[in-house]
């Protein structure tokens with residue numbers, strides 16, 4: 001594809017005639033759809049390969065992420081404008097049109113530039129479709145986004161889920177799940193959907209005992225966080241290049257993730273408190289924070305991760321901290337000698353989940369996830385939580401965490417796992433171990449954080465004490 005483009009443009013091999021940021025965005029979006037790639041993994045290499053940095057890289061990134069986030073709405077509009085189902089358009093042309101429609105409806109790129117650059121792109125990637133692309137995009141340009149939504153979405157009164165799904169580009173089942181977790185409040189659901197379409201902030205965790213968050217904020221030109229005592233908000237830039245991250249004083253971690261890990265460490269336990277367990281540790285964000293806290297309190301963290309490459313990431317993320325990494329299945333509590341029953345004082349079960357609480361960070365994931373994913377995931381969640389409960393000693397604490405607010409993965413899993421495990425537990429009110437005065441934490445005893453309320457990922461936390 002790239003060679004064809006290069007030949008046609010008469011330019012250097014592999015470099016198409018279209019401007020490089022748009023071509024880079026096209027390559028990323030096409031890789032996501034063609035190869036099931038993840039945008040955040042493929043895009044950096046594409047930008048480097050194309051020699052893009054600064055404003056050009058930012059523009060390519062916005063086109064990529066924006067197009068993927070708004071895909072549902074863009075496809076509905078393109079279907080109407082083309083007079084045929086977008087799924088029947090040749091995939092390269094379809095992806096180019098999506099990027100063009102995104103520019104027309106979501107950016108300040110002048111319409112003529114959005115249309116002509118997309119026609120160039122189509123010339124480079126899709127044989128003979130330039131006239132079609134030109135006509136479709138001219139039709140898209142006849143209305144602004146609000147007018148398209150009015151034309152295509154069902155009315156909010158007759159079908160609120162359908163309306164919000166089209167207006168804010170989320171699958172209907174996800175809108176329904178969010179609305180249920182928000183108690184049926186469609187106004188709040190709308191605010192959440194809007195937030196999901198924004199560029200997420202980057203948060204650092206200033207590792208306790210290793211760097212003071214105010215000093216770190218000064219060092220990196222950021223600001224101390226609103227809620228987590230370890231959070232620093234970054235204004236922009238590449239966090240991986242920061243000295244504090246490179247030398248292990250800090251790591252990149254959403255503030256909500258910091259809060260739930262810290263909550264487990266803060267909740268009081270009677271008796272010994274030296275044996276901590278993270279049963280689902282990869283890639284090691286929460287183990288990094290818990291390991292730093294364990295170092296301050298003479299405790300040791302056992303970090304379990306079933307996937308070998310992720311276990312290696314945990315080892316890297318916890319180097320220098322009192323952490324033992326075990327590459328094994330967390331469900332083997334009671335069978336694996338290093339995971340005895342009734343042994344640990346604090347246990348974190350940060351279970352695999354749909355990730356619906358961090359859609360801001362993974363622009364394509366809302367379209368990939370399916371309701372059918374839930375049954376295998378919730379079974380695994382129940383089994384891991386039951387194992388975590390068995391691992392805790394009487395009087396010990398278990399934190400169950402997901403980065404999903406789907407009630408089937410949160411309340412249903414906790415209730416069912418506790419009931420089926422036969423391990424006697426009491427709920428601890430998780431609000432008591434979150435910052436005093438933090439708004440919007442609900443009635444307890446569990447806590448659900450939200451992007452639109454707290455600026456964090458939608459982390460869920462249940463704290464259970466083994467009786």
Ligand SMILES: C[S@@+](CC[C@H](N)C(=O)[O-])C[C@H]1O[C@@H](n2cnc3c(N)ncnc32)[C@H](O)[C@@H]1O
Nearest residue numbers: 280281282283284285286305306329330350352
């Ligand atoms: C939500 S992620 C954990 C994120 C991690 N706590 C952090 O803060 O970086 C869930 C992890 O559980 C791992 N996992 C899945 N099944 C597991 C099992 N049976 N035993 C242990 N780990 C498992 C996954 O590979 C994944 O790395």
